[in-house]
Amino acid sequence: MSFFDDEPTQVSSSPRRPAEPRRPAPTGGDTPPGDRQSMRTRQAIAVGVGLVLLLIIIVGVKSCVSSANESALKDYNRNVAAIISDSDNQVSAPFFKLLGGGTAGGAATDLQVQVNQIRLAAEEDVKRGNELSVPSEMRDAQQNLMLVLDLRSGALTKIAELLPKAQGTGQAAETATSAIAGQMQAFLASDVVYSQRTAPLIKQALSQAGIDGLTVPTSQSLPGYTWLAPSTIAAAIGGQAAGTTSGAAAP
Template sequence: MSFFDDADEPLTEQRTARRRGRASSGGRRPPSGPRRSGSDQQAFVIRRAIALTGIVIVVILIVLGVHSCEVSQRNSSLKNYSNSVGTLIAKSNQTGKTLFNQLSGASGASNATNLQTQVNQTLQDTRSQLNQAKQLSVPNEMRVGQQDLLLALQMRRDGVSSIATQIQQALSKAASADAAKTIAAEMARLYSSDVVYTDYTAPAVVSALHGAGIYGQPIASGQFVQNIQWLTPTFVAAKFGAALPATSSGKAAPGIHGHAMQSCSVNGTALVVGGTNTLPANPPPTFTCTFTNDGQNNETNVVVKVQVGGTSISGQSITPQTVPGHQYTAQVQLSSAPPAGSYTVTATVEKVPGETVSTHNTQTFPVTFH
């Protein structure tokens, strides 16, 4: 046996042993460890499914929670805006009441300075309200309503601003008629602001609320002009004691025209014709004069004037229209306080077109001012 034969023999035996081992095991490796049974595998799958389901539920709850918070926040912002608009328009409405209270007592030149100061303050209020509206936090759903709100408040500010510039002229006899017409035109602007708010702003706010499922939210009404008669120049002129020219360019209507002065009083005390009348001079007294249309025609822009004899002190009031057979009352405030002393005070219903007899238009009273 050679050296190489001895070396190959053990190697051959080892290979033969390996083949036998493989044959006895069927050619497969023995398992490396214990294997799961069928029930264990099923439990594992179930546990994993439960875990995944739990994760999905948590995610859904988070999404729903976030959405619910967003909806709640949106609804709160819509309600807050609606409430802010209501508060602001209520302030503006009150400003309107204040303005018309001021203008209703405008007759008499002695009120000019005080009235101007009051109306200027009212103008500042309208400016402040417009600025507040511009600073509101506006949800996207309320953008249209916000634009209409700003327009309405801007119209109110501009209208009051124009009226404020006419106060002195309206109380001045030289230009009172023109100023009264201008003021009446600005009243139309103020009334239009009511239309803008009522027909556009409020419906836009309601629509946005309903779109979000919000019902029953109170919506403030917006009424700045309390009496639409302020839109007529004759009514404004009467409040300011201005006389507008007659609108008719033709002859007076057929029939009797005219008025009769019935009586006058001051602070509820009737003045006596030919008797003794004592009145305080300060503040300038207001005469309540009663007169009747004793003609056969309707009359317009009827002027009642009170004059303190021997002075330039007087006052007048205008009644826009009178009807035959009806009685009317004119409030006439003197332009200033008369000096202490005795005077003859004359109260007159001035002649109207077509009036031929005016002897019953006037009453005179001896008055001592103190």
């Protein structure tokens, strides 16, 4: 048998298993376990410091806001006190002093001019009230304050308009005098609104903000209930009330 007659060598058909990739050997750039722990510790410390700083900032901002709000409430109370004091001392007091001082029975035009001068002071108080910086806690108090000032200013405006007729004679004088007495009700109403609404609301807002020891001013524009009677008005201005004749100025 010849060499070429030998059976061919069979080659295995099963695939070879691929060689597993070699894992790279550790290099000098890898962080050792001890260094990684130190890094985590430093990161935790940094986060903690950041949180502390954030809390300090938040507390500081809240403190500034609270301080600013407290100052705004105190300023509002002080400004209201100044306006209402002016309304009492530069508007109401001079007006009733004019009527009750024995000089109101002069010429109608002279009295009207003097009342209009007082009216201008009342309108200035209204303007000052509208220009106030009002904290949100004082909005209700502000609405009632403006009602007080508007009542007084409006009453003086109408009284000044009625004076020439009231100082005349006849039915027209009686009607005008009664109308002036009706306007005196506006002064009384303003006192009630201030004492029952404006002042209590200011006190409430201050108390809720933890502000104690501040004085909220009182206010009284109408000196007495006798000014609600037409006969008192007629006597003060030298006019005529229903069922009466012209009288002298009230003492």
